[in-house]
Amino acid sequence: xSGRNGAPAELVIRHVHVLDPGNRLDGVxxxxxxxxxxxEVGEGLRGACELDVDGLHLFPGFVDVxxxxxxxxxxxxxxxxxGSAAAAAGGFTGIVxxxxxxxxxxxxxxxxxxxxRVEKESRVRAYVSAALHAGLKGERLTEMRLLGEAGAxxxxxxxxxxASAGVLRNGMLYARSAGxxxxxxxxxxxxxxxxxxxxxxxxxxxxxxxxxxxxxxxTATALVLAAETGAKVHITHVSTALSAALVGFFKRRAxxxxxTTPHHLTLTDGLVATLDGLFRVNxxxxxxxxxxxVTDALRDGVLDFVATDHAPHAPExxxxxxxxxxxxxxxxxxxxxxLYTELVLRGAVSLPRLVxxxxxxxxxxxxxxxxxxxxxxxxxxxxxxxxxxxxxRETLVSRSSNSPYLGRGLTSRVVGTIVGGExxxxxxxxxxxxxx
Amino acid sequence: MTRNFxxxxxxxxxDLRAILDLARIHAAGNGDRPLAGKTIxxxxxxxxxxxxxxxxxxxxxxxxxxxxxxEKGSAIAKGESLIDTVVTLDCLGVDALVLRHPxxxxxxxxxxxxxxxxxxxxxxxxxxxxxxxxxxxxxxxxVGGFDELAGRRVAIVGDILHSRVARSVIPAFLAAGVEVAxxxxxxxxxxxxxxxxxxxxxxxxxxxxWGAGVLYTLRLQRERMTGxxxxxxxxxxxxxxxAGRHLRDGVLVMHPGPVNRGVEISGDVVLDGHSLxxxxxxxxxxxxxxxxxxxxxxxxxVAA
Numbered sequence: 001x002s003g004r005n006g007a008p009a010e011l012v013i014r015h016v017h018v019l020d021p022g023n024r025l026d027g028v029x030x031x032x033x034x035x036x037x038x039x040e041v042g043e044g045l046r047g048a049c050e051l052d053v054d055g056l057h058l059f060p061g062f063v064d065v066x067x068x069x070x071x072x073x074x075x076x077x078x079x080x081x082x083g084s085a086a087a088a089a090g091g092f093t094g095i096v097x098x099x100x101x102x103x104x105x106x107x108x109x110x111x112x113x114x115x116x117r118v119e120k121e122s123r124v125r126a127y128v129s130a131a132l133h134a135g136l137k138g139e140r141l142t143e144m145r146l147l148g149e150a151g152a153x154x155x156x157x158x159x160x161x162x163a164s165a166g167v168l169r170n171g172m173l174y175a176r177s178a179g180x181x182x183x184x185x186x187x188x189x190x191x192x193x194x195x196x197x198x199x200x201x202x203x204x205x206x207x208x209x210x211x212x213x214x215x216x217x218x219t220a221t222a223l224v225l226a227a228e229t230g231a232k233v234h235i236t237h238v239s240t241a242l243s244a245a246l247v248g249f250f251k252r253r254a255x256x257x258x259x260t261t262p263h264h265l266t267l268t269d270g271l272v273a274t275l276d277g278l279f280r281v282n283x284x285x286x287x288x289x290x291x292x293x294v295t296d297a298l299r300d301g302v303l304d305f306v307a308t309d310h311a312p313h314a315p316e317x318x319x320x321x322x323x324x325x326x327x328x329x330x331x332x333x334x335x336x337x338x339l340y341t342e343l344v345l346r347g348a349v350s351l352p353r354l355v356x357x358x359x360x361x362x363x364x365x366x367x368x369x370x371x372x373x374x375x376x377x378x379x380x381x382x383x384x385x386x387x388x389x390x391x392x393r394e395t396l397v398s399r400s401s402n403s404p405y406l407g408r409g410l411t412s413r414v415v416g417t418i419v420g421g422e423x424x425x426x427x428x429x430x431x432x433x434x435x436x
Numbered sequence: 437m438t439r440n441f442x443x444x445x446x447x448x449x450x451d452l453r454a455i456l457d458l459a460r461i462h463a464a465g466n467g468d469r470p471l472a473g474k475t476i477x478x479x480x481x482x483x484x485x486x487x488x489x490x491x492x493x494x495x496x497x498x499x500x501x502x503x504x505x506x507e508k509g510s511a512i513a514k515g516e517s518l519i520d521t522v523v524t525l526d527c528l529g530v531d532a533l534v535l536r537h538p539x540x541x542x543x544x545x546x547x548x549x550x551x552x553x554x555x556x557x558x559x560x561x562x563x564x565x566x567x568x569x570x571x572x573x574x575x576x577x578x579v580g581g582f583d584e585l586a587g588r589r590v591a592i593v594g595d596i597l598h599s600r601v602a603r604s605v606i607p608a609f610l611a612a613g614v615e616v617a618x619x620x621x622x623x624x625x626x627x628x629x630x631x632x633x634x635x636x637x638x639x640x641x642x643x644x645x646w647g648a649g650v651l652y653t654l655r656l657q658r659e660r661m662t663g664x665x666x667x668x669x670x671x672x673x674x675x676x677x678x679a680g681r682h683l684r685d686g687v688l689v690m691h692p693g694p695v696n697r698g699v700e701i702s703g704d705v706v707l708d709g710h711s712l713x714x715x716x717x718x719x720x721x722x723x724x725x726x727x728x729x730x731x732x733x734x735x736x737x738v739a740a
Contacts, residue, residue, distance in 0.1 A: 198627040203632075206600055275540065275544040316517060320518070323540065
């Protein structure tokens with residue numbers, strides 16, 4: 001990893017509100033970081049290099065298991081460098097890169113190359129997801145054991161899903177043998193014939209709709225197969241209340257976890273009325289009933305965590321009518337602020353649960369889940385919960401600007417992100433007029 | 437000052453009346469040449485006969501210079517984006533852009549990127565506002581004026597799901613005080629058709645029992661006939677086709693065209709005395725003259 005600032009041998013963060021539900025930490029303390037790890041949490045700690053951040057919160061770094069960094073193939077939209085900078089700007093210290101690139105990450109040599117490039121170019125910990133099937137075509141399984149040896153952390157069919165339940169079943173069985181978790185994009189293409197949610201706004205706008213059943217039926221299939229095969233399955237971007245309930249039903253019957261996205265938790269298909277292709281995303285934005293159902297499921301832990309589905313797109317792929325626009329939103333940089341503003345401040349989800357859903361729970365999923373514990377890696381996010389800001393193209397670090405929150409005012413902002421003790425995102429200077 | 441005509445969603449009665457009043461002035465031959473010295477671009481990126489022709493006639497009768505673009509002959513065929521095309525036309529000094537496009541929302545997108553007035557001439561399954569205006573005009577003339585529309589019952593019959601005409605006609609009729617029912621199998625209705633809060637009926641006969649005085653039939657596109665949405669043409673025609681026997685007691689039939697004779701409407705009634713289809717076509721020129729005059733001309737402003 002390459003940070004802009006070298007890691008000081010030791011840093012004491014003073015007077016910070018430490019919140020780590022995984023380690024039952026919730027109060028103002030001083031935190032000593034040494035050699036990339038948390039060395040001490042207590043009161044009255046002093047050191048040669050101090051950072052007094054009275055009023056800020058310190059969380060375990062966020063982890064995003066769903067990121068499209070467009071590498072290889074579309075580095076004009078995002079690269080490992082820019083994607084990891086965007087992740088760091090959002091307080092993320094770990095991410096999983098999705099395999100639907102050009103070429104698809106379906107051969108060991110591509111995984112090896114990505115792992116090497118991540119070492120050199122990424123500011124945050126980045127894990128490579130390889131494809132579940134060759135070319136993501138849903139026909140031939142990938143060489144999962146060789147992909148694992150090359151450094152793949154998991155396999156996924158993200159982007160399109162797997163059309164054949166037979167291939168999906170074999171993929172799960174083989175992934176289990178290969179010891180790799182499977183991240184699944186659940187979408188039935190016989191049902192998903194539209195580009196927005198098939199609801200009132202599709203009816204009014206005349207934009208082709210995909211029914212919720214396109215997601216629900218595929219989710220049900222995936223869950224049944226997960227229970228039968230015993231594979232470790234993660235269902236990503238759950239966007240309907242029914243799919244969330246299905247996940248809940250299978251929690252004790254399968255080794256299954258699930259996430260939903262900031263946009264499905266905060267936005268609705270009312271945005272279809274803008275006729276603005278920017279708001280095309282897959283799965284589509286849903287009505288309030290689904291948004292609320294998914295929110296409840298996240299609050300209750302039925303949905304384990306949040307993942308952003310960070311999907312950069314060039315302007316020419318977005319400034320189009322809905323039907324022609326590319327689906328996807330930027331996610332990293334606005335995830336916490338959007339959820340804090342829309343869920344925590346409105347009382348729908350508590351702050352500790354949000355931190356658990358962005359840090360602890362996805363952290364455990366990627367094996368980083370120690371949190372703020374003495375001896376553990378210093379992967380941390382410093383947040384100002386009171387800062388108000390407006391999302392604009394100029395605030396975005398990503399190489400693209402297709403954020404659904406452009407122009408929106410949000411409350412809370414990441415001030416610093418620390419990976420392995422290294423300050424990889426730093427607004428402290430701008431904030432306090434001092435440099436750590 | 438220019439005005440866009442993008443959608444009839446949210447249309448108000450007085451706006452509709454003002455447009456139709458102006459259309460009546462044009463119909464009487466008293467429309468002057470409100471577009472003299474103006475340039476109107478007809479950009480039709482999808483096939484059209486009556487809409488394209490009537491817009492062109494309307495523009496010429498109003499004194500405009502008219503240029504026509506189609507996908508085949510334009511830079512769109514070379515991969516130029518809609519926005520780039522629109523900006524180019526803007527730079528060339530076009531006063532109004534009449535746009536037909538296969539994707540819903542295209543006219544709205546175009547309007548965001550040009551200073552010229554944009555008139556939506558049909559965008560995907562989205563809107564077709566001038567069609568609904570000319571329908572109101574033709575029906576109003578047939579029943580004795582715009583104010584006579586209120587309280588009448590119109591059944592919209594057919595493929596509402598894929599119909600931009602329906603999405604414009606429904607709010608236009610409702611704004612004029614017309615009571616509207618939808619007649620279609622569930623496969624040809626939006627999943628959430630309840631958004632319109634209208635009765636949904638299951639045959640033309642039921643529409644007549646409901647008291648429909650007008651049967652507004654929609655075109656059933658060929659690909660719907662072969663897909664899983666409709667089992668057969670004969671079953672469709674039996675329940676959703678308008679035949680001569682339906683047109684008793686002054687019941688009128690309308691159709692935006694082009695007609696599939698023998699499918700949504702039997703051939704013998706297309707041009708008979710109960711059919712307003714020829715009146716609809718004729719109304720097109722007057723209504724489009726009024727719309728273009730309001731969009732780009734020197735005609736008196738109406739509130740919108």
